[in-house]
Amino acid sequence: MSNLTDKLRVEIRADLLKEINDLKTVIEKQAIEISDLKRQAQFHSKLKTDLDTLAEVTHGQMRREIANNIIISGLPEDSENDSSNVDDILTRIDCRNCEVLHLERVGRATLSRPRLLKAKFSCPSDRMRVIHNSRRLRNDAKFSGVYLNPPGLNVRREA
Secondary structure (H helix, E strand, C coil): CHHHHHHHHHHHHHHHHHHHHHHHHHHHHHHHHHHHHHHHHHHHHHHHHHHHHHHHHHHHHHHHHHCCEEEEECCCCCCCCHHHHHHHHHHHCCCCCCCEEEEEEECCCCCCCCCEEEEEECCHHHHHHHHHHHHHHHHCCCCCCCEEECCCCCCCCCC
16 A cells, blocks of 8 residues: 555656646746737837827927918919919008918819918918908908918908
8 A cells, every 4th residue: 555655646746746847838938928018018108109209299390380371261263363362462461571482272173162272471470460460351342252361260250
């Protein structure tokens, strides 16, 4: 009986040692996986921070870009005369010295109404002066239906 007990002890011990070694291997593999997951989490965290920073910078650049723009609505479409019409408007609202850098029609062309005209000024103070003086167009026969607004406010203001 003693031999049988000793033999069982040896077998159980061998089985336990094998199980312990198998568990050690599994634990080592899981430790490697956990380490990889931690590295990936750190990478994703850094990537998110970088993307958030880029979004803030891009948003700031866009805000600075549109800080010099106005939207002109109600001006009949005539791409050859857009520049002269804008110059005429600026003269009528006493802003002839405000420098327009670029004019661009925006939106899809339709027969029912003219597209909006985006005007980019050389500086925000010129834009503000034009917006402030735009109320003078209300009493002008030629440009009474023309409205000058900052970007994002493309609704017509009634006099």
